[in-house]
Amino acid sequence: MQILFVEDDIALAEALTESLQHEGFVVNHLAKGALAINAVKTELPDIVILDLGLPDIDGTDVLKAIRKVSSDLPVLILTARATIDDKVIGLDLGADDYLAKPFEVDELLARLRVFERRASTSKHAGLTIGEVTIDSVSHQVNVNDSIIDMSRREFMVLKALMENAGRVQTRDSLESKLYSWGEEVSSNTIEVHIHHLRKKLPNGFIQTLRGIGYIIKLT
Numbered sequence: 564m565q566i567l568f569v570e571d572d573i574a575l576a577e578a579l580t581e582s583l584q585h586e587g588f589v590v591n592h593l594a595k596g597a598l599a600i601n602a603v604k605t606e607l608p609d610i611v612i613l614d615l616g617l618p619d620i621d622g623t624d625v626l627k628a629i630r631k632v633s634s635d636l637p638v639l640i641l642t643a644r645a646t647i648d649d650k651v652i653g654l655d656l657g658a659d660d661y662l663a664k665p666f667e668v669d670e671l672l673a674r675l676r677v678f679e680r681r682a683s684t685s686k687h688a689g690l691t692i693g694e695v696t697i698d699s700v701s702h703q704v705n706v707n708d709s710i711i712d713m714s715r716r717e718f719m720v721l722k723a724l725m726e727n728a729g730r731v732q733t734r735d736s737l738e739s740k741l742y743s744w745g746e747e748v749s750s751n752t753i754e755v756h757i758h759h760l761r762k763k764l765p766n767g768f769i770q771t772l773r774g775i776g777y778i779i780k781l782t
């Protein structure tokens with residue numbers, strides 16, 4: 564799950580980014596509304612966490628701009644303005660959820676998991692290609708009905724490839740699904756994940772297009 568996190572309180576942003584990454588989310592942080600509006604178009608995040616009190620554009624206007632681009636991108640508002648009126652305004656403008664500061668990280672995580680479940684049940688909870696089945700809710704992988712052990716990132720690579728079967732995934736696009744901005748990623752990281760995945764999957768399941776990327780062909 565790729566989160567776009569819009570928050571101008573840098574100390575809070577750093578602490579929260581770390582907690583979310585620890586839970587396996589890919590977190591891209593921005594401190595300004597204008598940058599966030601742009602990133603929604605270019606980075607296609609799965610969830611936006613949006614602070615309302617931003618230095619350049621008010622969060623409610625950022626939300627309006629996001630809704631013009633995407634009507635169904637989940638947006639969770641995070642704010643110190645906790646009066647009922649503000650909640651109603653936020654939800655009326657199309658926010659999906661609302662969390663008042665200060666809040667417990669656990670509560671934020673619980674709400675993010677709700678979004679995650681909703682996304683996987685509506686899209687690809689269970690996805691089968693050939694002998695391989697992945698379940699995005701339980702994070703389980705089966706090959707010919709045997710359960711295969713996988714690291715979280717191996718699962719993310721496989722999921723990205725299977726959800727886009729028949730289309731090439733470049734190394735860059737896979738990296739952006741697995742790692743947050745600014746996170747140290749060595750140049751052969753994706754190759755290493757693919758190498759490990761191939762040992763666990765049927766021969767030829769993941770194909771390399773030299774110099775371009777990887778593909779799982781639809782059978």
Ligand code: CA
Binds near residue numbers: 570571
């Ligand atoms: Ca703020």
